[in-house]
Amino acid sequence: MDLFFQLLINGIIVGTLYGVVAMCFVLIYKSTQVVNFAQGEFLLIGAWICWSILVQFEIPFVFGFLLTLAFMAALGIFIQMVVLRPMIGEPIISVIMVTIGLSIFMRAFSNWVFGQDTVGYPDVFGTSSVNIGGLQVQPAYLMSFVISLIIMAGFFYFFRYSRHGLAMRATAFNQQVAQSLGISVKQVFAMAWAISAMVSALAGVVVGMVNGVSSALSFIGIKVFPAVILGGLDSIVGAVVGGLIVGVLENMAEYVDGQFLHWGNMLTIAPFWVLIIILVVKPYGLFGTKDIERV
Amino acid sequence: MSEETAILEARSVSLQFGGVRALSDVTFSVTRGELFAIIGPNGAGKTSMMNCISGRYTPTSGQVHFKGRDVTGLKPNKRAELGIGRTFQNLALFGHMSVLDNIMVGRHHLLKNNFLNGALYWLGGAQKEELDHRRTVEDIIDFLEITHIRKAIAGTLSYGLRKRVELARAVALKPDLILLDEPMAGMNLEEKEDMARFIIDLNEEWGMSVIMIEHDMGVVMDISHRVAVLDFGQKIADGLPDEIMSDPRVKAAYLGDDDDAVGGGSREVA
Numbered sequence: 001m002d003l004f005f006q007l008l009i010n011g012i013i014v015g016t017l018y019g020v021v022a023m024c025f026v027l028i029y030k031s032t033q034v035v036n037f038a039q040g041e042f043l044l045i046g047a048w049i050c051w052s053i054l055v056q057f058e059i060p061f062v063f064g065f066l067l068t069l070a071f072m073a074a075l076g077i078f079i080q081m082v083v084l085r086p087m088i089g090e091p092i093i094s095v096i097m098v099t100i101g102l103s104i105f106m107r108a109f110s111n112w113v114f115g116q117d118t119v120g121y122p123d124v125f126g127t128s129s130v131n132i133g134g135l136q137v138q139p140a141y142l143m144s145f146v147i148s149l150i151i152m153a154g155f156f157y158f159f160r161y162s163r164h165g166l167a168m169r170a171t172a173f174n175q176q177v178a179q180s181l182g183i184s185v186k187q188v189f190a191m192a193w194a195i196s197a198m199v200s201a202l203a204g205v206v207v208g209m210v211n212g213v214s215s216a217l218s219f220i221g222i223k224v225f226p227a228v229i230l231g232g233l234d235s236i237v238g239a240v241v242g243g244l245i246v247g248v249l250e251n252m253a254e255y256v257d258g259q260f261l262h263w264g265n266m267l268t269i270a271p272f273w274v275l276i277i278i279l280v281v282k283p284y285g286l287f288g289t290k291d292i293e294r295v
Numbered sequence: 296m297s298e299e300t301a302i303l304e305a306r307s308v309s310l311q312f313g314g315v316r317a318l319s320d321v322t323f324s325v326t327r328g329e330l331f332a333i334i335g336p337n338g339a340g341k342t343s344m345m346n347c348i349s350g351r352y353t354p355t356s357g358q359v360h361f362k363g364r365d366v367t368g369l370k371p372n373k374r375a376e377l378g379i380g381r382t383f384q385n386l387a388l389f390g391h392m393s394v395l396d397n398i399m400v401g402r403h404h405l406l407k408n409n410f411l412n413g414a415l416y417w418l419g420g421a422q423k424e425e426l427d428h429r430r431t432v433e434d435i436i437d438f439l440e441i442t443h444i445r446k447a448i449a450g451t452l453s454y455g456l457r458k459r460v461e462l463a464r465a466v467a468l469k470p471d472l473i474l475l476d477e478p479m480a481g482m483n484l485e486e487k488e489d490m491a492r493f494i495i496d497l498n499e500e501w502g503m504s505v506i507m508i509e510h511d512m513g514v515v516m517d518i519s520h521r522v523a524v525l526d527f528g529q530k531i532a533d534g535l536p537d538e539i540m541s542d543p544r545v546k547a548a549y550l551g552d553d554d555d556a557v558g559g560g561s562r563e564v565a
Contacts, residue, residue, distance in 0.1 A: 163403055170389055170400045177387040180349055181468060182375035182404030 003259075006135050007251040013141045015247020016148040021203050021220060022227040022239035023155055024196040030172045030234050031192040034084060034095050038103035039200060040221015045106055046072050046201020047208035047217055048114045054122055065205065069198045076197030077190045085189070107218055118214035140209035147206070151199055155236055164191065172234070223250075226275040232285030241286060246271040301360075302327040302472055302504045303348065308357035310343050310528075317343040318528045320357070325472070325521075330498045330505045332515045334539075335525035336548060341508045342384055344525065345474050348506070349381045350374040362471070376404045380470030382461045384477045384508075390450030394441060394460050395432070397449050401467030402428050432467060439463045439493060455486040462493065466501070473497065475507040479514060487511065491518050516540060524548065 021039060028036045049071055053064040083102060087095050129136040159165040170178040171188045179185055204217055211217075227246040231238025253270035257263055278286065301324040310318040318340045325331045333341050346352040348359055350371035358367045366374055380401075389397050405428070436445055439459050444452060449460055458478065465473055478494065479487045491514055497503050509515050515522060516536040523533040526548040532539055539545055 163399075166396060166400055167403050169392065169396075170403075173389040173391070174387055176351065176371075177383065177389075178400070179371040180351070180375055180381050180383075181401050181464065182372050183400070184370075184372045 002134075004255055007255045008248065009132075009135055009137060010141075011248035011251030012244065013137070013145050013247070014250070015244035016152075016240075017144055017203050017206065017243070018220070018224055018227050018247050019240040019243025020148045020151055021200055021224045022231065022243045023152070023236055024200045025224060025228050026231075026234060026236055026239045027155075027192050028196050029228075030236075031168045032080075032084070032189050033092070033172075034087075034099065035092075035233075036196070037096065037099040037221070038106060039196070039224060040218035041103045041106035041110075042072065042076075042197045042200035043204030043207065043220055044110055044213075044215060044218040045075070045204070046197070047204035047213045048110050050201070050205045051119065051121060051208060051213050052114070055119075068201055068205065072197040072201040073194040076193035076195070079197075080190050080193035084193075085186075103218070103221070107215055111215055114213075116215065118212040118216070120212045121209045138210055140206055144203070144206035147202065151202070152240055159236060164188075168192065223271070226271045230275055230278055230285055232287040235285070235287035238285055238287030245274070249274055300326050302329075302362060303506070304360040305344070305348070306358045306360065308344070308347055308354045308359065310340075310347060310352055311355040316528050318347070318354070318525075321525070321528070321530045322357075323523050323530060323533055325504055325506060327471075327504055328498070328502065330494070330507070330518060330520045332507050332509060332519035332522045333525060334509065334512070334515055334522060338527075339525040339548075340528040341525055342476055343528075345381070345476050345506070345508060349379055349474055372404075375468060375470075378469075378471035379474065380465040380468040380472070381474035382458075382465050382476055382478060384480070386454075386457050386461060388449040388457055388461055388464070390448070392449055394436075394445050394447055394449055394452075394463075397460055397464050398432050398435060398467045399428070401464040402432065405469065431469075435463050435466050438496070439466075440489075455482050458482065458486075458490070459493075462490075466497065466503075470503060472504045472506065475505060475509075477508050477510065479509060479511055487514060494518060 021043065024042070025036060025039045028034055028039075046068055050064055050068040053059050053067055054061060057064075059067070079102065083098060084095070087098055130139050130142055131137075132142075157165075159169060167178065167183045168188050168191070170181065170183060171185055175185050178188075203220070207217060207220065223246060224243070227242035228239055229242070230245060231240070231242030249270050250267050253266040257266035304324040305321055307320045307322050308318055309316070309320055321340075321344060333344060335341050343352065347354050350366070350369055350373070354367060358365055360366065361374070361377060361379060364377075366377065369377075389400065392400075436442055439462060441456065441459055441463060444456060444460075449457065452460065462475070462478065465475075475494065479490050482490065494505060494507065495518055498505050507515075507519065516539075519536060521534065522536055522539045524531050524539060524542075524545050531544045531548060532542045534542075
């Protein structure tokens with residue numbers, strides 16, 4: 001039974017992390033209508049940048065981390081301006097191809113610059129695990145859990161109460177109208193990409209601390225996809241719930257598989273099974289917006 | 296009309312989409328404080344003219360001057376900041392947002408606090424600013440008599456109410472000039488009367504200059520100070536409502552040109 005709870009806790013913690021990355025994905029989709037297949041690569045690049053700042057330049061963790069965030073914000077804005085702005089008004093399928101290309105490019109680029117081997121992060125916390133109620137939890141996971149909750153609250157506040165959040169929602173709904181109300185659509189797009197890249201990098205750093213940094217990190221982007229669809233492509237709350245479901249499901253599948261079934265690899269497949277079942281029942285996802293219409 | 300009193304001037308504005316001339320050489324000016332109407336048959340270029348003023352289209356040639364400044368090359372959001380608000384012919388509310396949020400979006404460019412000092416909400420004066428905005432928004436809501444639906448989701452409202460919310464959102468910009476594209480389309484008589492009253496109040500009490508496109512001739516002639524008539528992308532007349540009513544070219548444009556009074560020359564009609 002201990003193993004069960006251990007996996008449950010792991011699932012919840014990993015799930016919040018998925019949720020955070022899923023929120024980033026939704027943020028871009030919601031405001032710019034771009035399905036960003038390069039989301040996982042933001043994690044990868046972020047983790048590598050932070051690693052190289054820490055290891056190669058030997059800058060303390062806090063500053064290195066902030067530097068990484070600044071770099072990622074700049075990268076996000078750069079990608080939006082150079083790669084995606086010319087694609088405004090092009091068919092959605094072209095934009096999707098561009099983001100897939102972007103993801104391949106970024107992965108190859110990081111392989112070229114940082115190599116293909118998995119490298120570990122320097123020990124930031126000084127202890128390898130924390131004991132919570134008899135369960136062993138890695139301090140990086142604990143940090144990730146707390147930071148994820150803070151980010152989620154931040155997103156909620158941002159969209160509900162800040163003027164930029166309102167501008168973003170307005171832009172997501174209708175760019176023409178938003179412009180007529182004095183909202184700079186370019187600024188909104190740049191902001192969405194900057195925030196998304198920053199927060200994804202944060203998740204990348206956390207996963208990197210636990211599992212080491214390698215190109216496998218970008219696989220998280222693919223895992224986040226079912227989470228996003230599950231929750232409904234354009235719902236922030238849905239992204240969080242979707243992330244949690246996928247995280248917990250993975251670990252539960254691992255438990256059931258390891259203890260009873262011994263089929264192997266249930267971990268990877270289970271989220272997609274559930275995704276299909278949920279989409280059959282709720283085609284817009286759990287929290288996706290249905291079109292309200294009065295005829 | 297002298298330069299100082301004109302809030303908006305269109306100087307020989309032409310707009311072409313490929314081979315189609317939507318507007319050719321349209322010139323008019325709107326005085327500060329005026330309620331100006333643009334009328335014309337379907338496809339005459341009224342909405343194109345509106346879009347040239349609001350910045351959605353850039354004229355192929357000619358200029359648009361607003362408050363004495365050439366705004367021809369500016370983006371719509373810049374023009375909104377300068378003080379041009381608009382509503383749309385086909386309703387364009389943010390359907391999933393509440394009425395209140397819809398109107399708050401209109402305040403966007405007036406909210407000065409940015410992301411950072413917004414975080415210092417209680418310290419940096421952002422709270423006071425927000426309260427001021429809420430008060431203005433409540434004033435607008437009161438004025439347009441939509442208090443009872445302020446928390447409702449915009450997409451679920453009736454057509455007439457949605458039109459009113461859209462007007463509220465444009466008013467929230469506190470524009471000097473407001474462009475209304477068919478504010479009364481699809482309304483019943485009572486709703487039309489309400490809307491006409493709101494437009495007059497906006498003009499007289501709130502001091503906004505208004506440019507309005509409307510098909511209901513009764514309303515147009517009743518409430519507008521001056522009227523311009525477009526037909527096939529050209530301005531064929533411009534003057535006081537009474538003058539327009541009796542203008543033979545206008546009659547020809549609306550009723551067909553088998554009349555012997557036609558002065559506008561021959562047109563090709565498909």
